[in-house]
Amino acid sequence: MESLTLGSHRLVHLDFKGAPPKVTYLEQLFPLFREWGATGILIEWEDTFPYVRDLISIGSKGPLSQSGAYTVEEARLLLHLAGDAGLAVVPLVQTFGHLEFVLKHKEWVSLREVAAYPSSMCPSHPGALKLVTSLIKQIVEFHPDIQYIHIGADEVWHLGICPTCIRRIETSKHGKAQLFLEHILGVAQFVRDTYPTLRVIMWDDMLRSIDSSVMNEYNLGKFVEPMVWHYLPAEAFQLSADMWERYASVFNTLWVATAFKGATGSSQNLPVIQHHISNHEQWLTVLSQIVNKFPNFRGVALTGWSRYDHYAIMCELLATSLPSLAVCLRIWMSGTYSSDIHTTVAKALGYYDTPLFLNPYPRPQPVPQQLSFPGWKVRVGVEWFMNLRVKYRNIVDSEQVETWLNPWQIQHGLTNPMQIESLIPAFTDLMFELTSLESYLRAHLEDILHTATVDEWIGTNVEPLKVRLRQLKKDAEAQMPMRIPMQSFPDVI
Incomplete structure (x- = not known):
């Protein structure tokens, strides 16, 4: 052979x-x-x-x-x-x-x-x-x-x-x-x-x-x-x-x-x-x-x-x-x-401290810190993205969001501040990491690909996550001032 x-x-x-x-x-x-x-x-x-x-x-x-x-x-x-x-x-x-x-x-x-x-x-x-x-x-x-x-x-x-x-x-x-x-x-x-x-x-x-x-x-x-x-x-x-x-x-x-x-x-x-x-x-x-x-x-x-x-x-x-x-x-x-x-x-290829996995799933997986082939930083960025996307889905598509921050509830202002308060920091942290990831990937993608291709990859993979996350964060924050102060309710005996 x-x-x-x-x-x-x-x-x-x-x-x-x-x-x-x-x-x-x-x-x-x-x-x-x-x-x-x-x-x-x-x-x-x-x-x-x-x-x-x-x-x-x-x-x-x-x-x-x-x-x-x-x-x-x-x-x-x-x-x-x-x-x-x-x-x-x-x-x-x-x-x-x-x-x-x-x-x-x-x-x-x-x-x-x-x-x-x-x-x-x-x-x-x-x-x-x-x-x-x-x-x-x-x-x-x-x-x-x-x-x-x-x-x-x-x-x-x-x-x-x-x-x-x-x-x-x-x-x-x-x-x-x-x-x-x-x-x-x-x-x-x-x-x-x-x-x-x-x-x-x-x-x-x-x-x-x-x-x-x-x-x-x-x-x-x-x-x-x-x-x-x-x-x-x-x-x-x-x-x-x-x-x-x-x-x-x-x-x-x-x-x-x-x-x-x-x-x-x-x-x-x-x-x-x-x-x-x-x-x-x-x-x-x-x-x-x-x-x-x-x-x-x-x-x-x-x-x-x-x-x-x-x-x-x-x-x-x-x-x-x-x-x-x-x-x-x-x-x-x-x-x-x-x-x-x-x-x-x-x-x-430089896989010493982190294994070269034969299957990229399930996520998350350890992300290599240093490899030795041309374009390896793009590989690292995409690994990071795939891990982050799992974290994103675990929060954005969670039962908590579905139960307490769905479109009908937002439209009618029927939301529970106790549940929403815990979501806002999670949304904020996710947005910060997504923004950091985008900056990292864009810098290293530009080294090997033309700008139009970089824009397309970011626009296809990262931007939709940011758009939805931005809207959820905006909706959650908008619900908080709408809650009636507790002291306006009569005492319960």
Whole structure:
């Protein structure tokens, strides 16, 4: 197994649509990735790429960009730094589904499969292939000496819905499968004709329901290399033996994709390392059983999703997930997981006085005071936040608040000062700690992320807590002067 994993690519997936790091931060990370065993990076630029000409509005120069990164100079420097670190670069360009970053723009709304949804492109629209080829041309021309391009094509949620696509399905031999394959082959054929030495990778999930005879009829194996992704732990691993047999009859090459973050919850703040350990262990087991079916095993991409889609909030930040990545790469390099691997990685990252926990729950957990990997202070800040959020919920969502400070009682002034008096100091202390946490996190997030991303993370995670707490404190304080003084009540005999 070691000869298999060591003799193939190990790509670290960087999902820039979620939280694009500053180039100065990536400069610290790239040599570390290489040291940990990575051979390359799979870059999902989305709207952080500096598109020009007809695509300028969808990239980092466009008015609707979520992040504002990267400038042309920064993007070139990023690629140069990767090369200096000995990391191959594989760009990922979505060409079918997950195209919100394009289809949200008024210029391309007409390309949507469903008018109200910006997720999937209509493969029957005459402008579809033109858009995709424009995206690919700008990406390829910007990336010197690349061997591979990833065209995405996963999770095309809306396929065969518009009237034109329905007619094509009804009059075609293979229905939706044909609709999907014809678009993919159009994209792949363009790459082959324009860039003959470039190999095309695609996600495999949309192929899982297509019969191998249909894929062979379209010669799919001559045009694309599938990257089979699966992020679940061993007990829930669900790739069937039949799928592998079908793929082996179509493709000579195989990639797989694991996950080191971004696969255990759309609002997760810290990776569940135990989940990702199990995922990697199971992948190694599966590969040992099926890899001989494929003449060429290209390697693995360790995916690190930053958002579940373009409009989702951010999940785990890259800086908080480096311990998970380090563990997963070591597992892949070793072909197994052991307590020795955990100890070795933990010490290398600076976990001496505080353990590197494999599960961030239950909270609270001890927060490290000093670690030794780039961005560790962000990890510490998020650990602090998760502990504080538990304290916050224990007070704000407590039975005491529900019983004596609910909206109806506040509206009618029917509150008990004895209960409220004890809540006000708790609210005050919570607000003070939240404010201190925000200051700490903002300072250290700004070191590695652009301001817009920092504002979003704070606005998504910290600000809602402060807003509710501020209102509860205001309501509680407003109730106190409304109480009738005790001496106004007649003596009770």
